Amino acid sequence: xxxxxxxxxxxxxxxxxxxxxxxxxxxxxxxxxxxxxxxxxxxxxxxxxxxxxxxxxxxxxxxxxxxxxxxxxxxxxxxxxxxxxxxxxxxxxxxxxxxxxxxxxxxxxx
Amino acid sequence: xxxxxxxxxxxxxxxxxxxxxxxxxxxxxxxxxxxxxxxxxxxxxxxxxxxxxxxxxxxxxxxxxxxxxxxxxxxxxxxxxxxxxxxxxxxxxxxxxxxxxxxxxxxxxxxx
Numbered sequence: 001x002x003x004x005x006x007x008x009x010x011x012x013x014x015x016x017x018x019x020x021x022x023x024x025x026x027x028x029x030x031x032x033x034x035x036x037x038x039x040x041x042x043x044x045x046x047x048x049x050x051x052x053x054x055x056x057x058x059x060x061x062x063x064x065x066x067x068x069x070x071x072x073x074x075x076x077x078x079x080x081x082x083x084x085x086x087x088x089x090x091x092x093x094x095x096x097x098x099x100x101x102x103x104x105x106x107x108x109x110x
Numbered sequence: 111x112x113x114x115x116x117x118x119x120x121x122x123x124x125x126x127x128x129x130x131x132x133x134x135x136x137x138x139x140x141x142x143x144x145x146x147x148x149x150x151x152x153x154x155x156x157x158x159x160x161x162x163x164x165x166x167x168x169x170x171x172x173x174x175x176x177x178x179x180x181x182x183x184x185x186x187x188x189x190x191x192x193x194x195x196x197x198x199x200x201x202x203x204x205x206x207x208x209x210x211x212x213x214x215x216x217x218x219x220x221x222x
Contacts, residue, residue, distance in 0.1 A: 042215055
């Protein structure tokens, strides 16, 4: 069982559609991060959210941290083929351990 | 380019063998993290070092060991390899211990 559960695991949509990816846990995290990974490469950080209820926007991507700091969501508006990849949420806990969710594999078709 | 270098990129070996994966962190980064990524389990945290000392341990098997050297590079040793050890092994480094992790491109291990 993953400490961080991501849903959905797979998502295939058409260009221009909106989507939301969820990252849920029963544990509290001091901060949550979202990474994006492309084939043959390591994950790359997109954003870090620290405060409960925090909302951050990165162009067409909107990230939200739950009020209780146990969950987060990533919303993409008007998805483009370049958004295709594996999206990973990760949470920092006590003990210097960054724990990753299982990932959401997104495919955006032109 | 993240600045983190991992070697080798690909490695094919047989069950029962031992391999060493190497990681050079970004210049100035004191923390090194090792993760295992397999198809069915996502990224699993193995171990973290900070300036040569072990700081956190995750689900690392007893057959696996790691160390960080005085020049800050790190090695992950995998012994008595099993088929299930086939995976991508990532190294990451960071400056601030709870900040951004910079990942290498990974070492793909195939155990036959």
